[in-house]
Amino acid sequence: MRIAVIGGGIVGSLIARELTRYESAVLLFEKEADIGWGVTKANSAIVHGGLHETPGTERARLCVEGNRLYEELSRDLDVPFKRVGAYVVALSHKELPLLQELYEQGLRNGVPGLEMHDRGTILTREPNLNPNAVAGLWSPSVGITEPWSLAIAAVENGMENGLALHVAEEVTSIEVADGRVQGIVTGEGEYELDAVVNAAGLFADRVAEMAGLLEPVLLPCRGEYLLLDKKVGNFISSALFPTPNKLSKGILVVPTIDGGILLGPTAQDLNREEKEANETTRHGVQEAIEGARRLVPQLDLSFVVKTFAGLRPETTDKKFVIGRTSIIGFFQAAGIRSPGLTAAPSIARFLVRDVIVGDLNLTGKRSFTSTHHKIRKILDLPVEERDRLIEADSRYGRIICQCNHVTEGEIVRAIHRGARNLDGVKFRTCAGFGRCQGGSCTDKILLILARELEISPDEVTLRGGDSTILGGKVRT
Amino acid sequence: MREKVVDVLVVGGGAAGMAAAASAGAQTLLLECDAEVGGVLNQCIHTGFGLHRYREELTGPEFGHRLLGELERSRAEVISGCTVIDIEHHGPVVHAVGPEGRLRIRPKALVWATGAGERPFGSLMTPGPRPAGIFTAGLAQRFVNIHGFLPGKRALILGSGDIGLIMARRLHLEGMEVAAVVEVQPFPGGLTRNVVQCLEDYNIPLLLCHGITEVHGRDRLTGVTIAQVDKSRLPIAGSERHFAVDTLILSIGLIPENELILPFTPIDPVNRGPRVNSLMQTEVPWLFAAGNNVVIFDLVDTVAAVGEMAGASAALYARGELPQERLTRLVRGENVLHLVPSSLVAESPTVLYLRVSRPINAAMVHVGDVISRKQSVVRPSEMIEIHIPQDALRELVKKDEVHVKVTEG
Structure with missing residues (x-):
């Protein structure tokens, strides 16, 4: 089975990870240059308790269950989560x-x-x-988390379990024949597929349209x-x-x-x-x-x-759109408005375990590893571990972001794990996220990016596309 | 992990820290977080430094080089690339990290000389998207002067502080077009000589009483909208102007960097730095402070001078030789914004550094009823230095508190 998930936000990332528990080839497509840059990046970062939801609705159920799942999920994926109430x-x-x-x-x-x-x-x-x-x-039970860290960690854990990540690759069409998904076309190529999961956040209605569906409207x-x-x-x-x-x-x-x-x-x-x-x-x-x-x-x-500012996708009836569609092999997790961050783990679990596994007849994988170590802030590590790291690689002793005490070692590791630009480094390491907002470290991080990616400093971007930072060399 | 016991630990290797370590002498350790000492001097390749201290006009790196010479002659130890991450104030014990691993230092006295950071764009709460192309002036300066890259093609500069003015000239000379310098106040934020030499000499317009109302551009900045502001700094409807620029440079203020000492050190809320006496000793007896983390100074010469005072005082304290004098509190009076020190110590050479909140053409500076000094022009952009003669100091320290004010002369 070959399954593509469209959308590398919190919902798509967790669905993709959940799918890697089963015997299948899973591909994740994200149009932005990195994971979690849409709705996931700009929200209240709250894991709601569930008291705002209308009783008896799918949203209420998924919210309360999602809140419960955060405990284990954040531990497994090494992502911060605090029940502050x-x-x-x-x-x-x-x-x-x-x-x-x-x-x-x-x-x-x-x-x-x-x-x-x-x-x-x-x-x-x-x-x-x-x-x-x-x-x-x-x-x-209300908690706080870092949504983008959770999305990144879910994808990295998914990759450890065989997930193929395609960032900066926008899906342009979905091929359907005889009422069944055949594949997708992206800016980079064509992919034959057995199933597609639409988790494209704000743009899930456009993706649904590509498959010929008129719903949802976001x-x-x-x-x-x-x-x-x-x-x-x-x-x-x-x-x-x-x-x-x-x-x-x-x-x-x-x-x-x-x-x-x-x-x-x-x-x-x-x-x-x-x-x-x-x-x-x-x-x-x-x-x-x-x-x-x-x-x-x-x-x-x-x-x-x-x-x-962040944008959240609203449906007219405020309901999540989760499940199978009239097209065989085309599944959706769309219209994930508030409390979408809270519900994301239960949405992923429900859609994969209760819908997709049965429809596609997937079998569980023996080798799935559910735990993952994200890039730890070196200063959060026990001192002995920190000493060993610095001894093995002195770059873990060179602090680049003075506000949040992020080292060169952490930045280099983030780049090797997929950060391609300043925002990629920032959201993966917190470098430039502090009180000076990068005023004192942006140049250092930019030069590390250029060195590690083997590009010229004036090719480094803020967040991909045309967002280059520099305008060229000074006169010589 | 390495351990060190020293008389004086200096944190920060900019002008204040280098001067402090040089004057504290042997048994002193200086920690610098960057790869080299020099701090912001390294990126200030323009001239105008050293007129007071060395009676010569030097560039920033030249000034730094002189200080480095003094530092080397003092036999103080320097470790660079090493960042202080925590201070246990009972002790004190200072924890640092560098490429060689952890370092734990037990100093008898500490000089805090970490300088200042630039106020970020986000604090302005400017409407619009968040494109690339927005730089604080110091960051842009490092890109141009140290790394050899321009920030863009056409720039607007917000804020007429000295760094903003100097960057306007620098970018212009490097072939960028500088559309204008925009200043929200009715007067320039930087030194008059910089307004003349950096803007007027190159016909770069200075737009006073203007602020930014919106930035444009999704990936890279495509333009900035500015507007005239009223007395409460709110934009005046209908006065908007659009500038098609790909670069916005911000010179909107410096913020003293005191994060690690804040939990245990009394701070002057106006200066935004620790309260210090005229020996540059904070209200935590073993902690001394110097440089832009105490208050934002105008001149590096002054920063080096207070650094020297802090270093010498810290060395005396470490040897148990710093006199425990009764202090005379200095109190802000009329038209005094920044004021350093917060208190006077008898029989020590004393300089008052103050900044007014509004300009006056013929002013009189009063220190208690002992000193009244005529000052032809006072303005917020130019710090006033008052050297207190010993006989005046003896009169002043008889009191518990002394009011400092600047009145119409």
Whole structure:
């Protein structure tokens, strides 16, 4: 069996990895220069508990189950995951009935550990919370992670189990004959296939169209964020949510894995054509700030190191589109809007184990290795291990990114594992992700990339395509 | 892992650190995270350095070379390529990592001389996508002057700090087109001589009271929209102008680098550096500080001078010879933004470094009721140095606190 997964986001990556558990040839196609650069890169990085979901829906089931799977998955793939817990905060007595409703909804969804906390408790645990808060719904299973790290680790683990990765290779058509998938054509060539899994994120509707399907229709919704550096200190300890309205979970204040804080997202519906409109706007950033300040009025914006926007794929009925289609061998995991990051592990497991394995009659592989070691931050290693690494290769002692203490050794290893540009290195190692945002290390990383890839420094890009950094040599 | 016990450890091998280590002398270790000492001097190939310290006009590398000579003569040990990653302040014990492995140092005194980092683009919260082609000025300067590569073809420069002005000239001389220098304040951020020599001499326009409202371009920058700003720095509708540029250079400020000492060192929130007395001793007795991590100075000559003071004081402290004097607090009064030191020590040579928050044409600088000095022009871009004579110092230290202010003269 030859199976292609289209889309190297969190969903496609986990599906591809899941497929390598079975006897088959699995190919993963990603149009961008690296894994996880679409919806996966720019979201709240929250593993939700599941209390926001309507009981009885597929989304609620996959969300609660996905949250549970994170524990083992993050351990297996060596990806950071912290159950920081979350408060949904009522800022007035008017919001209390809604909070109570949410509590009961969470219970029906099987969300573990939910508790209603009074004003005194929440303000003791979150002293920077708005003093007008009247109550908080505590959801201890809510976690934070690094979505792009999980996608990269899933692909690398998949590759250890035989996955063939094709990055910077866009699928241009899908061949269907007699109601059955025959293969695909990309910018690089043609592939004969038995099955195709459409996990193309925002672009899954275009991929479905290539197979002749009119569903789903995906509409981008833009969410803008601000990132505060870890210098902000222990300002909050859990994720803070407002009491939600019907449309979205609202603007959140969320701790990040490396100790910073994320504010956002806004929710702006865009046209179907605007799937690359991930620019920030004056209005959006302002809205995110105002929303966050309702929860934490003392927020100090001098810690902001970055603003960014992400697009999430919305379907008209807000449902995930997961499963087989009218075309034999064409499967979909599309319309994966919030809580898609949370649900991704259970989506992959459900689609592969409960649908694809049966339809394609796949048999399990004896040799599957489920654990993977990602590129560790050398300073997180026990000192003895660090000493051994530096002794074996002195580049592990040469710190390039002074903010996050990333060494040349880690950068070189990231390049050898597939990073092809500055963003590739940044998302794989955190070099350039700190308070100076690359101001003091970009030149060093660029020169390492040029050296390792054997290209000229002025050919190095920010993120592939025409995003070259330099304009040519100075006069000699 | 290697262990070292030293009298004085200097962290940072830029101008402040080199001068500190040179004046602290033997039994001193200097750690530099880069492959070579010199810090930002290495990339500043223009002239204008050393007029005070060496009474000559030198380039950055020449100035660094002089300091290196002083450092070598002092017999202080230098380890480069070695980054401090943690400081245990009970002890103190300093942990560093380099290509030779881990290094643990137990110093009697420490001079913190890590300089400053450039404020990143992201902190501006500018609307638009995030294309390639946006550089902080120092990064662009390293690409051009050290690595020999241009950042692009046509540039707009945001911020008229000295680095921005110098980069405008540098890029122009290297054949890039510099469309304009944009400054949000109503006055230039850098030294007047740099405005004249870097912009006016080459007809590069300086647009005051303007800010960036949007960047454009998906892969590589294709343009920047700027607008005039009002008094609260908000863009004025209708005043937008578009520049088709592939490069945006940012000279929007430096941020003192104090990450590792922040957890245990009292910081002056305006200077954004540790509170120091006139001996450059912080409020943690064994910790001394010098250079742009204390406050952003204008001149490397000044940085070297405070480095020397910090190094000499640290060496005295290590030998148990630093006097434990009662301190006189210096308090910011009218029109004083940056102020170093935070307190005075009796009988030590004392220089006050201060920066005003608004320009005045005929000003009077007051230190308590003891010193009143006429100053023809004061502006935020030019730091004021007040050398305090010993007899004045004796009067000043009789008080618990002394107010410093700059008034209309």
